[in-house]
Amino acid sequence: MGFSVSATMAIFLAAFLILFSILYASVTDAFDKVTVSLDERYDDMSERSQTQISIIDVNYYRDTNDLEVLVQNTGSIALEISESNLLVSGLFMSSFITDIEGKTTDIWLPLEVLTITVNDPLIDFDSDVGLRNLVANDAQLSSPTSLSVGECAYVLDGNSIDVFTLTGTFSFTITDSAHMVAPSDIKVFGEYLYVLDEASHIDRFDTDGNWVDVFVSDATNASTPVSFAIDSDYIYMIDNFDHIDRFNISTGVFVDQLIANGGTMTSPIDITVGAYIFVLDNSSGSNHIDRYGLDGSEGAQIIGSGMLSSTTDISVSAGGLDERSLFITNNSDEILVAYENGTMRGTIDEGLSDSVWGVDATGKIFVSDSVNGLVIERLGTSVKVVVENGISDIIML
């Protein structure tokens, strides 16, 4: 009897020791897993609390059809660039190029500025924007008129041209009394700034403001140039308020008279070129806008005089934009925005005085205003950058 009890107790003891050790191992293993997970979780939270980014600038360049986003790592830890994401107009961009000060790298150190370049971005005018006005700078401008935007914003102001960055900061003034006597219209395209001078010829300057040459001077075919527009093939010039000539963009040589007066055109005063030729025309003191094919055919009025008043300037947004729009100064105090077929998209008057003269739109809308100087309005495209741990920043272009 005593031996049986002893054996039973021995079995129980051995079983208890074995089972307890199994249970203990399981519990400690579980505890280790939770502890390690907690450590990783804590590390993630710690990294997140040290992560911050700031989008410091977004610009669109029409010549290259590139959207450039500058983002600064304002946190205190390094980030992995390849694990960052970009959304433009709410859409995920699967393809973009990144660099830091021209260097291709995957490590984004604190305080460094990452440049994200997106080719052919989906940006567009949005009529439903709460805060449209971005910046105004009238420090250098007294009576701004024509303006043109490339990698900088060039604003004609009297007999000089003031140059601003795309964020509205004044850069320098172009003054050349020998070659820029009475400028009346300017366009920047590619490597050159084209200036219509003395209502007789077009000079070329480099984008730093150095005179290059007299590019178009043709008293026979262009006796009284009024305004001009440029695309990759031609310079389109309104001549003598009654017809449009074309000149070769490479040589400046006269090509043909593209649109004669009569028909849809009576007294043109401004022109812009995109996928079509748009002409601001005047008839009996009233303005209207006509549209032509690039070969001058199929002319038709797309915006009637009932919509327009005191119109001074017209421009069409860059070809790379998702939807091209016409931007028209109207009533001296607002910008009308319309589709290329003339259908209205909206008006912009925030931050504008009653002395608006010129407009040009790339990734932002640039307006010359006699009171407020160079006014920059948001186009309405949102840009969001997300880094590896979900920290993000958003800005409106």
Added chain:
Amino acid sequence: MGASGASTQLIFFVSAVIVASAVVAAAANSVYGITSGIDQKSDNIQKEMLTEISIINDPTNVPNDPVRIYVKNLGNTVLNQNYITVMLDGMVVTDYTLSLSGNTSSYWDPSSVILITIDQTLASGDHTVTVTTENGIMDRLSFRI
């Protein structure tokens, strides 16, 4: 008496061993169940703690018609995108398509983004989308169309 006493002792001994073994077997079975439960639970807790997702859509501009939702795996564990649950305005959405960005794996790796395309046109107004992973980790985005 001597032989029968020994037999009785032997029977008691064998019986005691059998009963003790049965008790130990039952206890071992219980312990096995407990340890399995602890292992499973700790695995689940570990995966939950290592899982985090974020809907990275721009709330000011959520693509509509079709609705596109971008979800980034912020955690440290690979997820199976086929086991997510998508709810739009409180209703479970079953008719959606998935695509992966940022990697070539068929699974939802850390730092990569899945695109959920819901073939719906949302009306103007406020909306909420919720995405829940296989282990119950979720993220919610409120937006306005």
